[in-house]
Amino acid sequence: MSEKIYFNFQGPWSDAATELLCSDTGSWRTERPVLDEEKCILCGFCAMYCPIQCIEMKGQFFHSDLNFCKGCGVCARECPKKAISMVPEGEFK
Amino acid sequence: MNMNSEKSELKVITGNGAAAISAVLCRPDVVAAYPITPQTEIIEKLSHYHATGRLDAEMVTVDGENSAMNTVTAASAAGARVFTATSSWGLVFMYDAVLAASGARAPVVMVNVNRETPGIIAVSAGQQDMISIRDCGWIFLIAEDSQEILDLVIMAYRLAEDYDIQVPVMVHYDGFYLSYMAERVEVPSQKSVDDFLAVLKTQPERTKLVPGQKLGCGAHGILEGYVELRHKHCAAMERAKDKFEEISLDFEKQFNRSYGGQIEEYRLDDAEIVLVASGSMCGTIKTVIDEQREKGLKIGLLRIRMFRPFPSEKIIKALKGKKCAGVVDRSICFGFKPGPMCVELKSFSRELGDLKILSFIDGIANTDITKINVEKMISMTIAGAKGENVPEVTWISYDKDLKEC
Amino acid sequence: MADKKKKKRLSKVFDYLKYEDPFAKGVSFCAGCPLERLVRFVPQVMGNDIVITGTPSCSAPVLLGQNGKSWHKLSYYGTLMTGAASNATGLARYYKRAGIDGTVVCFNGDGTAADIGFGNLSGAAERNEPFVYICYDNEGYMNTGIQKSSTTPFGAKTTTTPVGSNERGKNLRRKNLGLLLAMHKIPYAATATLSNLEDFAKKLLKAKEISKKGFCFLHIFSPCPTGWGMPTDTGIEVCRKAVQTNYFPLWEAENGKFSFTKEVKKPKPIKEYVKLVKKFSHLTEEEIEVLQKDVDYEYAVLKQLSLLDQECPLPD
Numbered sequence: 001m002s003e004k005i006y007f008n009f010q011g012p013w014s015d016a017a018t019e020l021l022c023s024d025t026g027s028w029r030t031e032r033p034v035l036d037e038e039k040c041i042l043c044g045f046c047a048m049y050c051p052i053q054c055i056e057m058k059g060q061f062f063h064s065d066l067n068f069c070k071g072c073g074v075c076a077r078e079c080p081k082k083a084i085s086m087v088p089e090g091e092f093k
Numbered sequence: 094m095n096m097n098s099e100k101s102e103l104k105v106i107t108g109n110g111a112a113a114i115s116a117v118l119c120r121p122d123v124v125a126a127y128p129i130t131p132q133t134e135i136i137e138k139l140s141h142y143h144a145t146g147r148l149d150a151e152m153v154t155v156d157g158e159n160s161a162m163n164t165v166t167a168a169s170a171a172g173a174r175v176f177t178a179t180s181s182w183g184l185v186f187m188y189d190a191v192l193a194a195s196g197a198r199a200p201v202v203m204v205n206v207n208r209e210t211p212g213i214i215a216v217s218a219g220q221q222d223m224i225s226i227r228d229c230g231w232i233f234l235i236a237e238d239s240q241e242i243l244d245l246v247i248m249a250y251r252l253a254e255d256y257d258i259q260v261p262v263m264v265h266y267d268g269f270y271l272s273y274m275a276e277r278v279e280v281p282s283q284k285s286v287d288d289f290l291a292v293l294k295t296q297p298e299r300t301k302l303v304p305g306q307k308l309g310c311g312a313h314g315i316l317e318g319y320v321e322l323r324h325k326h327c328a329a330m331e332r333a334k335d336k337f338e339e340i341s342l343d344f345e346k347q348f349n350r351s352y353g354g355q356i357e358e359y360r361l362d363d364a365e366i367v368l369v370a371s372g373s374m375c376g377t378i379k380t381v382i383d384e385q386r387e388k389g390l391k392i393g394l395l396r397i398r399m400f401r402p403f404p405s406e407k408i409i410k411a412l413k414g415k416k417c418a419g420v421v422d423r424s425i426c427f428g429f430k431p432g433p434m435c436v437e438l439k440s441f442s443r444e445l446g447d448l449k450i451l452s453f454i455d456g457i458a459n460t461d462i463t464k465i466n467v468e469k470m471i472s473m474t475i476a477g478a479k480g481e482n483v484p485e486v487t488w489i490s491y492d493k494d495l496k497e498c
Numbered sequence: 499m500a501d502k503k504k505k506k507r508l509s510k511v512f513d514y515l516k517y518e519d520p521f522a523k524g525v526s527f528c529a530g531c532p533l534e535r536l537v538r539f540v541p542q543v544m545g546n547d548i549v550i551t552g553t554p555s556c557s558a559p560v561l562l563g564q565n566g567k568s569w570h571k572l573s574y575y576g577t578l579m580t581g582a583a584s585n586a587t588g589l590a591r592y593y594k595r596a597g598i599d600g601t602v603v604c605f606n607g608d609g610t611a612a613d614i615g616f617g618n619l620s621g622a623a624e625r626n627e628p629f630v631y632i633c634y635d636n637e638g639y640m641n642t643g644i645q646k647s648s649t650t651p652f653g654a655k656t657t658t659t660p661v662g663s664n665e666r667g668k669n670l671r672r673k674n675l676g677l678l679l680a681m682h683k684i685p686y687a688a689t690a691t692l693s694n695l696e697d698f699a700k701k702l703l704k705a706k707e708i709s710k711k712g713f714c715f716l717h718i719f720s721p722c723p724t725g726w727g728m729p730t731d732t733g734i735e736v737c738r739k740a741v742q743t744n745y746f747p748l749w750e751a752e753n754g755k756f757s758f759t760k761e762v763k764k765p766k767p768i769k770e771y772v773k774l775v776k777k778f779s780h781l782t783e784e785e786i787e788v789l790q791k792d793v794d795y796e797y798a799v800l801k802q803l804s805l806l807d808q809e810c811p812l813p814d
C-alpha cells in the first residue's frame with residue numbers, strides 16, 4: 001500500500017484551486033474537424049455548441065484544440081455554412 | 094426555560110423534553126424535524142420553541158427522515174451547527190444518509206430514541222435500532238436518565254465539532270421508558286452552556302463548503318484515497334475516547350455533574366461480580382446492587398456510556414481480576430447466541446484473563462427489566478463466579494433453549 | 499482570402515457567456531454528449547460562485563472529484579441520489595441564515611429527479627427552498643447502462659424495456675416532470691434544451707435571481723447519444739427536433755403563470771423526431787401514433803395552462 005497522501009483534509013474534500021484533473025480526450029478522436037476558411041462567416045455556432053468548449057478564436061478564425069477535441073462532429077453538423085468537415089484521423093498520419 | 098437567567102433551573106420534564114431543551118441551549122443553526130414515535134415530542138417542542146422565538150435556527154420541516162439527515166449533513170458541511178432526532182424505522186429510512194454523514198466527517202448531532210426495529214413493526218422499547226447500525230462510523234453515546242440526556246447532548250457537540258474529532262455523534266436513550274417519563278432535571282443556564290461550548294471557537298476552523306471557494310466535498314475516494322480516508326476516520330474514532338474523558342471532566346467543572354467518561358463504574362472497586370449494561374435499565378440495576386451490597390455481596394455495575402468507539406481499554410481495566418460478568422443486552426445479535434454487547438466484550442476475553450462472561454438478553458419489545466429480573470441475573474452471575482454450570486446465554490423473560498423453538 | 503477581412507457576426511447567445519468555463523478541457527463524458535455542453539453552460543451563464551451538488555450519475559465522475567482532486571473549480575457537494583434536494587436544502591438554508599451569497603444548484607439526472615429522489619424533490623418544492631434544481635433528462639438510467647426511468651417515453655428501447663417477441667420497448671408513458679413540479683406552485687419552473695441556448699440562458703439567469711426567494715426548477719432535455727443510439731454529431735439536432743415537434747415544448751411558469759417561450763407555429767409530426775433516434779427504430783406506424791397522442795395531450799394541457807390568467811404568487 002502506498003503511503004502517498006491524497007487528501008489534505010480529514011474528510012473527502014478536494015481543493016481545485018491549483019491543479020485540475022484532466023483526461024487525454026484528444027486521443028479518443030477518430031475524425032478531426034477541418035475548417036474551410038472561405039465558407040466560414042464567423043457566426044461562432046461551432047464554438048457555442050462544441051460540448052467540450054475547445055473551439056476558440058485563433059487569429060481570425062475559430063479552431064479546435066486537438067489536444068482535447070473528441071471528434072464528435074457537432075461543430076461540423078451545426079455550422080450553418082457547412083464550413084467544417086470531419087476528416088478521418090488516418091489521413092493525418 | 095428562561096433564556097436570560099444565569100442560574101440553572103430545576104424542572105420536571107420528560108426525556109424528550111430534556112433533549113429538546115438541550116438542543117436549544119446548544120444554539121443550532123439548522124434543525125430538521127420529522128416525527129416518529131417515541132421521538133415526536135422532541136420536534137414538537139423544538140417547533141414550539143422556534144415559533145415562540147426561543148430557538149433561533151433554520152427549522153426545516155422535512156418530508157421524511159432521509160431528508161432530515163441529508164439536510165443537516167449538508168448544512169453541517171457548509172459550516173452549520175445542526176440538530177435532528179429520530180428513532181427506529183426513521184433511523185433505518187435515513188441509513189444511507191447516516192453513512193454519508195460519517196463519510197463526509199460532518200459533525201452532526203442527532204438524538205436517537207431507541208425502539209425495536211427489524212421485521213416486526215413494534216412500537217416498543219429496545220436497542221435494536223442502535224445495534225443494527227452500529228458500524229455506521231458515528232460516535233454513539235447512551236444516556237441513563239433525563240438529566241444525562243440533557244447533559245450528553247451538550248457534550249455531544251463538544252465531541253462532534255472538536256477539530257481533532259469531526260465525527261457525527263448520536264445520543265441514544267430508551268424510548269418509552271425515558272422518552273415519556275417525567276423526572277427532575279436541572280436545566281443549566283444559557284450562559285453556562287455557551288461557556289462550555291466556547292472552547293470550540295478557539296480551535297482552528299474545520300473545512301467548510303463556501304460558494305466560490307474552489308473546494309468540494311464528497312469525492313470518489315478511489316483505491317488508496319479511499320483507504321486513506323477510512324484510516325483517518327478510524328484514527329479520529331480512537332482519539333474520541335480520550336477526548337470524551339476530557340470533555341466529561343470539563344463538564345463536571347462547569348456543571349458539577351459527573352457520570353464517568355466512556356464507562357461509569359458503579360461500586361466496582363472491590364466487586365467480584367459485575368453486571369455490564371447500558372441505558373435506563375441501569376437505574377434498576379443500581380437499586381438492586383445497593384440492596385445486595387447491604388447483604389454483603391460484592392457486586393458492581395459497569396455502565397457503557399460510549400458504545401462507539403467501544404471503550405475496550407476502559408472495560409479491560411475495570412473488569413480485570415473480577416470473577417464473573419453478566420452482560421445485559423436489550424437487543425439481539427442475529428446469528429450469534431449472546432447479545433451484541435456481550436459478543437463485542439468477548440472479542441477481548443483474552444485480555445480479561447479468567448473472567449467468566451455470561452449473556453443476558455432482556456427488555457426487548459418493552460418487556461420490563463424488573464428488579465426480579467435483575468436479581469435473577471445476579472444470582473446466575475454469582476453461580477458463574479463459583480464455577481457452577483450456568484448457560485452462556487439466557488433470555489431472562491423467555492427462558493427456552495433456542496433448540497426447542 | 500487574406501486581404502478579405504471578415505466581420506464577426508457572433509450569435510447573441512455569446513453575450514450570456516459572462517463567466518469562465520470552470521471545467522478542465524478533458525473530462526470523460528461520451529463524445530458529443532449534450533450533457534457536457536450543459537454542465538459547462540450553467541456556470542458560464544450563472545457564474546463560478548455557484549455551489550453545485552451532484553449525485554452518482556453520468557455527471558458524477560465529473561462533478562465530484564477523485565482522490566482529493568477535482569475536474570473543475572466550482573464548490574461542489576457530492577450527495578446520494580435519494581436525498582439530493584434535501585442536501586441542497588441544508589446548504590441553501592445555512593447560507594441564507596449566515597448571510598452567505600451564492601446560488602445552490604442541485605444538478606441531477608431524471609433518475610434522481612423523477613424517481614429515486616422524487617419525494618424529497620417534491621418536499622423541497624413544497625417548502626419553497628431557496629435553490630435551483632436542474633434536472634437533465636436523458637430519459638433513463640444511463641450511467642448504469644441505459645435502464646428505463648419514469649421519464650422514458652412510450653416505445654423507447656432500454657435494457658430493462660427491451661424489444662423481443664413479448665415486449666416492444668416501454669409500454670408505459672412518460673412522467674411529465676416539469677408540469678408536476680410547476681404544480682407545487684413554486685415561483686419558477688421552466689423547460690429548456692441545448693438547441694435553444696439563448697432561451698436556456700435567460701431561464702438560468704431568471705432562476706438565479708428568483709432562487710434567492712424560493713424554489714426554481716429547470717427541466718432540461720438532454721439526449722444521450724450512447725444510450726439512445728444517435729450518431730455523436732446529432733445531439734443538438736435531436737434537441738432542436740424535440741422542440742419543433744412539441745415532443746419537448748419550451749415553456750416557463752412564473753408564480754404559476756404559464757407561457758411558451760418558443761411557440762412552435764407548425765409543429766412537425768413526431769415521426770421526424772423518432773427517426774433520428776435508434777431507441778425508437780422498432781416502432782410501427784401505430785406505435786408512433788401512440789407517442790404522437792401522448793405528445794399532443796401534454797401539449798394541449800400546456801396550451802390550456804398558458805391561456806389562464808391566474809397567478810399564484812407567494813405573499814412577501
Ligand code: SF4
Nearest residue numbers: 050069070072073075
Ligand atoms: S468535433 Fe466535437 S469536440 Fe471536436 S471541436 Fe467539434 S464539436 Fe468540439
Ligand code: SF4
Nearest residue numbers: 040041043044046079
Ligand atoms: S459555425 Fe461554421 S460558419 Fe460559424 S464560425 Fe463556426 S465554422 Fe464558421
